[in-house]
Amino acid sequence: MYDPTVARLTYRALLGRRRALILGALPLLLIAISVVVRGLAGADDQTAADLLGGLALATMVPIIGVIAGTGAIGPEIDDGSVVYLLSKPVKRPTIIFTKLIVAIAVTMVFSAVPTLIAGLILNGNGQQIAVAYTVAALVASIAYAALFLLLGTVSRHAVVFGLVYALVWEALFGSLVAGARTLSVQQWSLAVAHRVGEGDLVTSDVGLPTATVLLVAVTVLATWYAGQKLRSLTLAGEE
């Protein structure tokens, strides 16, 4: 199910040249802000939870997920070079699975690791906040990567739709309509984090069983369907 060559190519497409720098800029910014906040406000659990929840989990993880998830397959489909990959004797679900693993790994490295570091800087893991949000970021990375990888195979405008989901649906509707929160990767991962965290600073609107089932279902279904889409991929000409 895992093809090292495809993985190597995907890593190079995602992290080659200047792209790793841009991907790395976001986590660096988060850590820089944490240092500033720690200097300004001192160690405070509520502040740490606000910053990690508002900036790291709500904004940074989805954006890195979009870049890594759609970037793993989107550009290849876009410029047509995916036919050279598809014409090799590699099963298409294998290609998708490999790209998913790579996208998950990249998202985790660039989102969960900085979240942990930022949490440790902010309050030294008081009330397990840093670990809780890191777990949330890890879980969210898997679901986001699978979801956005699927979008990358479905649409040419995957990045836009991914961002619309991440920013408009989760952030805007999530804050206005309570029901939208049940259908949000962010809330599912928060439910998992709630289990890890000690106090009541990490809360979620979704129960843990629901969240787990939905997370697994979304990841598996998205990966399966992406494999199906790739099996019957037609390359449309440039608009």
Add this chain to the structure above:
Amino acid sequence: MAVEHPVASPPGDQTRIHNIGYRTYDGPRLGRSYARRSLYSQSLRGAYGLGRSVKSKVLPMLLFVVMCVPAAIMVAVAVATKANDLPVEYTRYAIIMQAVISLYVASQAPQSVSRDLRFKTVPLYFSRPIETADYVRAKYAALASAMFILTAAPLLVLYVGALLAKLDFADQTKGFAQGLVSVALLSLLFAGLGLVIAAVTPRRGFGIAAVIAVLTISYGAVSTLQAIAEVQNSSGSIAWIGLFSPITLIDGVQSAFLGATSAFPGGVGPTNGEGVVYVLVALGLIAACYGLLMRRYRKVGL
């Protein structure tokens, strides 16, 4: 190796060049300013998908509608309830709808420049009589105009609605004018930032993500820091933190000089002195974007 054929050269003078009717162009040469105007109008149309495929019309038109519908609803409410004032100030509207504006600039800025880079059409532009400055100005002006249309249209809806609801004419006109100045500044700033980021990468998807990342992350970071400063009772620093993200920059400018209420935590906008700094930073950023674009297109062999 090709086999050497003996060249059958007939004696006598049989060879001649036929005149097959090539003609030189003797129509009017429309020149540099015409090329620049065409590039401007085509880019502006392209920003709304006009003259392009149906698929590429969907997103900009959808965002335009999403931008205008809340204004129409507010007007309807104001007319129905015979309110004395619109539910939202003209200057506040763009701040509320910033997610839509960000998405628009993120999707259209790469559309405007990344494809030229990717399909290597930029050298073709420069084989026409236009220069680097013309290309940059035309693209910048086109995206800024498109943004202005996007942000000013809902204000127009609000204004017309306010007049229909018989609200105070002088008051509404003043507010409308202030709102227009603010969205004009916002359009220039956002278009500049979007183009600078998009001009770096020939990949459209990557450009979109990069523009959105810069706009939302900077806003997220700034508003988080401002909220913390508010809690820490250091409200003096709130205004200075606001300098570091485009949307709070616009917010600061308009609450200092255009009679807007600030969306900053605590509702304290910058004072007049700080407002001058805001204006300078905003204008400086616009100039810097223009300068960076000029530098980017000095050499476009890629």
